[in-house]
Amino acid sequence: MSVVQLKNVTKRFGSFTAVSEATFSLNKGEILSLLGPSGCGKTTTLRMIAGFEEPSEGDVLIADINMRNKRPYERNVGLLFQDYALFPHLSVNQNVAYGLKRRNYDRGQIDHRVGEMLDLVKLDGFEQRRPSQLSGGQQQRVALARALATNPEVVLLDEPLSALDAKLRQELRIELKQILSAVGASTIIVTHDQEEAMSLGDRLVVMSEGRIVQQGPPTEIYKNPRTKFVAEFIGRSNWLRGVLGPADRNNLCSFEVAEGLTLLVPKPEFDASTYEVCIRPERIRVGNANSTDGATNVNQLSGTVQNVAHLGADIHIVMELASGYRFTISEQFIGQSMDEYQGSLECTFFPSDCIVVAADS
Amino acid sequence: MKLSRGAILLLVPGVGILLAFLVLPLANVVEESFRLFEPGRIGAAKDAPYTFFNYAELINVTYLYYFVETARIGFIASIVGLILGFPIAYVIARRFTPVWRKIGVGFLIGIMFLSTLVRVYALQLTFGPTGIAKFLTGLLGVSMNGRFYTELVVILGLLHYLVPIAAITLLGTIQNVNPRLTEAAQALGAPRWMAHFTITIPLCVPGLLSAFLISFTLCLSAFVVPMILGKGKVLFVSNLIYSRFSEIANYPSGSAISIIMLLLSLLIIYGVTYLVTTRWIKH
Amino acid sequence: MLQRYIDHFGAWAVVGTILLTVTFLIAPIIVSILMSFDARSYLGRFPPTEFSFHWYARFFSDSYYLTGLKTSLIIAVIAASVSTCAGVCAAIVLDRYDFPGKQALETIFLSPLVIPAVVVGFSLLLFFALLGVFQGYPRLLAGHIIITFPYAVRTTLAGLTGIRRNLTEAAMTLGANERQAFWDVTFPLARTGMVAGAVFAFAFSMDDVAVSLFLTSPQTYTLPVAMVSMMRTNFDLTIAAASVILMLFTIGLIIILDVIVGLERVIGGGVYRS
Numbered sequence: 002m003s004v005v006q007l008k009n010v011t012k013r014f015g016s017f018t019a020v021s022e023a024t025f026s027l028n029k030g031e032i033l034s035l036l037g038p039s040g041c042g043k044t045t046t047l048r049m050i051a052g053f054e055e056p057s058e059g060d061v062l063i064a065d066i067n068m069r070n071k072r073p074y075e076r077n078v079g080l081l082f083q084d085y086a087l088f089p090h091l092s093v094n095q096n097v098a099y100g101l102k103r104r105n106y107d108r109g110q111i112d113h114r115v116g117e118m119l120d121l122v123k124l125d126g127f128e129q130r131r132p133s134q135l136s137g138g139q140q141q142r143v144a145l146a147r148a149l150a151t152n153p154e155v156v157l158l159d160e161p162l163s164a165l166d167a168k169l170r171q172e173l174r175i176e177l178k179q180i181l182s183a184v185g186a187s188t189i190i191v192t193h194d195q196e197e198a199m200s201l202g203d204r205l206v207v208m209s210e211g212r213i214v215q216q217g218p219p220t221e222i223y224k225n226p227r228t229k230f231v232a233e234f235i236g237r238s239n240w241l242r243g244v245l246g247p248a249d250r251n252n253l254c255s256f257e258v259a260e261g262l263t264l265l266v267p268k269p270e271f272d273a274s275t276y277e278v279c280i281r282p283e284r285i286r287v288g289n290a291n292s293t294d295g296a297t298n299v300n301q302l303s304g305t306v307q308n309v310a311h312l313g314a315d316i317h318i319v320m321e322l323a324s325g326y327r328f329t330i331s332e333q334f335i336g337q338s339m340d341e342y343q344g345s346l347e348c349t350f351f352p353s354d355c356i357v358v359a360a361d362s
Numbered sequence: 363m364k365l366s367r368g369a370i371l372l373l374v375p376g377v378g379i380l381l382a383f384l385v386l387p388l389a390n391v392v393e394e395s396f397r398l399f400e401p402g403r404i405g406a407a408k409d410a411p412y413t414f415f416n417y418a419e420l421i422n423v424t425y426l427y428y429f430v431e432t433a434r435i436g437f438i439a440s441i442v443g444l445i446l447g448f449p450i451a452y453v454i455a456r457r458f459t460p461v462w463r464k465i466g467v468g469f470l471i472g473i474m475f476l477s478t479l480v481r482v483y484a485l486q487l488t489f490g491p492t493g494i495a496k497f498l499t500g501l502l503g504v505s506m507n508g509r510f511y512t513e514l515v516v517i518l519g520l521l522h523y524l525v526p527i528a529a530i531t532l533l534g535t536i537q538n539v540n541p542r543l544t545e546a547a548q549a550l551g552a553p554r555w556m557a558h559f560t561i562t563i564p565l566c567v568p569g570l571l572s573a574f575l576i577s578f579t580l581c582l583s584a585f586v587v588p589m590i591l592g593k594g595k596v597l598f599v600s601n602l603i604y605s606r607f608s609e610i611a612n613y614p615s616g617s618a619i620s621i622i623m624l625l626l627s628l629l630i631i632y633g634v635t636y637l638v639t640t641r642w643i644k645h
Numbered sequence: 646m647l648q649r650y651i652d653h654f655g656a657w658a659v660v661g662t663i664l665l666t667v668t669f670l671i672a673p674i675i676v677s678i679l680m681s682f683d684a685r686s687y688l689g690r691f692p693p694t695e696f697s698f699h700w701y702a703r704f705f706s707d708s709y710y711l712t713g714l715k716t717s718l719i720i721a722v723i724a725a726s727v728s729t730c731a732g733v734c735a736a737i738v739l740d741r742y743d744f745p746g747k748q749a750l751e752t753i754f755l756s757p758l759v760i761p762a763v764v765v766g767f768s769l770l771l772f773f774a775l776l777g778v779f780q781g782y783p784r785l786l787a788g789h790i791i792i793t794f795p796y797a798v799r800t801t802l803a804g805l806t807g808i809r810r811n812l813t814e815a816a817m818t819l820g821a822n823e824r825q826a827f828w829d830v831t832f833p834l835a836r837t838g839m840v841a842g843a844v845f846a847f848a849f850s851m852d853d854v855a856v857s858l859f860l861t862s863p864q865t866y867t868l869p870v871a872m873v874s875m876m877r878t879n880f881d882l883t884i885a886a887a888s889v890i891l892m893l894f895t896i897g898l899i900i901i902l903d904v905i906v907g908l909e910r911v912i913g914g915g916v917y918r919s
Contacts, residue, residue, distance in 0.1 A: 073817040086815035100819030365744040376735030383791035387772035446666045477852045480888040484673035553648035555655045583761030585855040600763040620764045
């Protein structure tokens with residue numbers, strides 16, 4: 002059963018179209034990540050679900066009820082603002098109780114529910130503090146408790162972790178996911194951070210320039226991005242442009258990038274005038290064809306090492322091919338010496354690791 | 363949000379006050395300023411004929427003199443106010459610890475909030491015959507009742523108000539100039555005084571200009587300072603309007619002067635501010 | 646080497662200028678405070694030789710001053726209340742609603758700040774004379790309301806624009822309608838701005854001379870007007886005593902402002918602090 006449904010939702014501001022024909026749905030108990038670069042329309046989408054903007058066209062349904070002309074307070078939506086929007090003149094207790102009071106819970110219910118919520122976000126003992134006396138992480142948890150307190154049909158999180166520093170973000174991401182699944186909240190998370198989107202979301206909706214470009218489980222989108230934009234936005238990638246040949250018996254096509262550089266790639270399921278191929282850095286292995294245990298149809302490249310960067314768990318190697326293309330290879334650090342990556346280098350990858358997309362015209 | 367009926371209701375008191383106590387009275391002043399005045403009356407007669415005389419009269423040298431004098435003295439006081447206010451603002455912004463900064467700001471605000479009359483009276487006691495007038499005039503070699511000394515005291519009276527205002531306005535400006543810039547200039551070989559003249563002061567130009575504009579408009583409409591400290595020898599346009607009312611009850615002439623003064627003030631505030639913001643602050 | 650001398654000399658010159666300026670700002674105030682305690686019964690030269698409270702006794706037994714003080718306080722309280730109420734209403738609309746001519750309306754609301762006070766006083770005098778209404782208190786009050794109104798609008802507006810809009814939105818997602826969101830969130834947060842506006846309005850009403858001079862009558866006059874006429878005709882130090890009393894008012898107002906908004910916020914802090 003879907004909790005939230007968007008049907009062909011379009012939002013125009015004057016002549017500018019912020020969101021164009023967005024259609025997706027959120028299932029009960031599911032966490033959905035709305036991912037895209039800034040200005041792609043994801044925040045506008047969120048604000049239409051919350052009721053701060055009316056769609057120019059299309060419908061927003063919450064619990065199968067059309068939300069047209071319903072004010073924010075007539076919907077049961079929990080919203081976690083990017084900067085938390087905690088009421089500075091109210092204590093933690095009063096902040097969490099605010100929604101319950103406005104929704105006419107009685108005194109005893111409010112006290113009970115506030116205690117329960119602060120327990121959930123591990124903030125008991127902070128009841129009487131003002132928001133200004135809390136750390137960024139604590140503020141975020143108060144805001145979350147406040148948004149969850151009224152048992153909303155759907156919880157909307159607007160860039161929930163962006164105001165925190167990198168290390169805290171990692172910790173809180175895990176905590177956030179635990180809290181959300183503990184209460185079984187149906188959640189939409191808006192973010193521009195692909196790691197955040199993938200780690201929190203059961204499903205991704207990728208947006209670009211007001212349109213939804215792809216939706217599906219995170220792994221699926223990472224493995225099979227449908228456009229160059231999606232492939233580039235999610236994860237690191239090496240790109241080659243070339244001419245696609247006919248398919249062979251194994252459903253593999255030749256892909257001629259330059260003279261002396263032809264790859265085997267899977268046959269695409271669509272037609273396009275020109276194609277591009279993307280290879281993820283971590284799918285490339287250093288070594289020659291002999292090291293692939295006799296597998297056939299292996300793509301092999303050779304080039305010279307330009308740069309080696311040891312980033313802790315990973316090593317990034319930039320290799321230049323004879324044709325001038327540059328490739329980034331990501332290797333796991335397992336104690337090897339950096340001297341291995343010097344001078345000329347060979348590397349291999351399987352055709353199945355090549356992602357074929359239509360080239361942007 | 364779009365304007366609702368409730369919102370329009372909220373505007374009613376404000377608009378009403380403005381209309382009843384400012385717009386309509388000013389409109390009436392405009393009307394009065396074109397009426398012919400007969401000496402001996404109080405104001406113009408209800409059916410007095412219309413005339414440009416009240417404005418034409420102002421081109422007369424005696425009247426122009428008031429405008430020129432007001433502008434000249436106001437200009438001097440504003441410039442000196444900036445020169446004296448800037449170092450104070452700089453020291454408070456850059457050299458003081460937070461506790462001292464609070465004391466400094468409190469001091470400036472205190473002086474600024476001081477009732478005009480308290481200020482004027484204090485200056486009169488200090489720079490008048492009861493105070494250091496004899497010493498000062500002896501030092502300068504001028505007469506205590508002469509034009510020069512009176513004008514000096516009027517300027518001091520204006521400065522007592524302008525210095526804290528200039529300093530407070532500039533405090534914000536200086537706090538927005540990155541102190542690393544002067545340090546960078548010094549690291550690049552500029553001595554400290556040159557670093558200030560080539561880096562700090564040019565970066566404060568918008569602030570200096572707005573402080574000057576605030577000071578200058580305050581001077582132009584100054585009333586109590588010239589009235590008390592000017593002792594009838596230094597008179598500003600405001601005092602001219604007041605004397606039109608209190609001494610000869612020539613309301614039409616007072617109206618014409620009021621209108622000219624109002625237009626000049628608005629011209630300086632909105633016109634010059636517009637020029638300054640488009641030329642200096644945007645770029 | 647020469648540069649160093651210039652730096653050195655320049656620093657001392659700046660310190661000297663500052664000390665001289667600060668002396669100029671403080672000394673007259675100290676002089677008038679000391680003079681107000683002068684035991685001599687006439688206006689003598691500074692410094693006083695003996696001290697007493699007799700000028701204060703004179704002030705508090707002189708019905709001319711006391712009437713002025715009473716009128717000033719009554720007018721200031723009423724004018725500040727009226728201006729604050731009207732100003733808060735106007736500021737709320739200016740902050741929360743969008744409509745054509747909004748910018749112009751704001752400029753007009755703030756315009757009494759830039760119109761010379763003498764012009765305001767003069768125009769009100771003519772206007773009320775023309776209509777033949779409003780004598781005494783109401784006439785004086787009208788002048789004080791119009792000069793204090795823009796302060797109320799400006800400080801309330803500054804307080805309101807400092808409130809991030811998403812706080813209202815947060816209240817609305819939690820079930821509050823526009824009216825409830827205003828009273829629960831916006832109003833409590835804007836209250837400091839409103840109180841500061843009222844304090845400013847009170848202070849400027851207490852201080853005004855230019856407008857009041859036109860609108861006073863022999864029976865209704867403010868303390869500053871009384872002091873002006875005394876300054877022109879009388880040569881005694883009751884005015885010094887009156888000054889000190891007004892100074893105490895000023896100090897009180899500054900303390901109130903510091904407690905409710907903080908002095909640094911009155912002037913606005915910058916980005917770079919040493």
